[in-house]
Amino acid sequence: MGLAQQTVERLQLGLALARLRDAANKSQQEAASAIGRTAGRISQVENGKGTLNTDELGVLLDFYGVAEDERETVLALGVASRKRQSRRGYVDVLPQPFQRMTDLQVAAEVIDWYECGVIPGLAQSPAYIRALLSSADSIFWEASERETEERIQFRLAQQRRVLRSGQSKTINLVFSEDTLHHLIGGASVMRGQVLHLLQLVEENPRLTIQVVPNSVENNPALGGGLVALEFGEARPVAFASVLHGPYTYYDQPGDTEPMRRIFNRVRELAMSPEDTRSLLITTL
Structure with a gap:
């Protein structure tokens, strides 16, 4: 199978899989062995130049210990990455x-x-982030100190x-x-x-x-x-x-x-x- 044309969806899928593999402390060879593929194929996918089917993605996510929302998101990215129709832009409506x-x-x-x-x-400085996101509380999301704090910490981690x-x-x-x-x-x-x-x-x-x-x-x-x-x-x-x-x-x-x-x-x-x-x- 030749390399798939790189798209935003395939790039996002590959980057997410690479991040999850690193978090699980697994090598590309270990990931490849889990789904009966080569390490080269895993590298292609992680670089946004290849795709995997739903069953293969499911096995990989089990291998990485990924569940709930992130699992559903990666599987949805997998579906989007296999679509071949042309489009102007990709609207990211998935969680996270x-x-x-x-x-x-x-x-x-x-x-x-x-x-x-x-x-x-x-x-943005930490104090600027806190002020900016605090001003959005109860406007862009329901009033929640926890929600605001989680968004602040995510911005800093980003x-x-x-x-x-x-x-x-x-x-x-x-x-x-x-x-x-x-x-x-x-x-x-x-x-x-x-x-x-x-x-x-x-x-x-x-x-x-x-x-x-x-x-x-x-x-x-x-x-x-x-x-x-x-x-x-x-x-x-x-x-x-x-x-x-x-x-x-x-x-x-x-x-x-x-x-x-x-x-x-x-x-x-x-x-x-x-x-x-x-x-x-x-x-x-």
């Missing part, structure tokens, strides 16, 4: 979507992230997984200048957020932060946000920020190339990393 979004970011070689009015998630993944990764973060003037949690939280940005750049030489000045004319991404991910040999994946509802992932050139051009344009309009650093310092 942020886990799969994090898997994609961890695997990416390049992360390009633009936001308007809010600090990109990877660069940052650790992506920023400390151990692989060489380029991260370019761009946001609009008004982001620095929106009070999230109060003046002390915002000051801490600026210090956090400066520290991130110092600690991560392959991470750049740029601000698009309010005075810039013709910003093509005003009022929106997007994330573009590159994976080396695999096709790029991109998605737009949403206030509510599931993310739609795009991997077709007709969508990813315009989104790439948008990001490149806002980087051109933005202050240089050096001038951005100076701006941040003046806000303290």
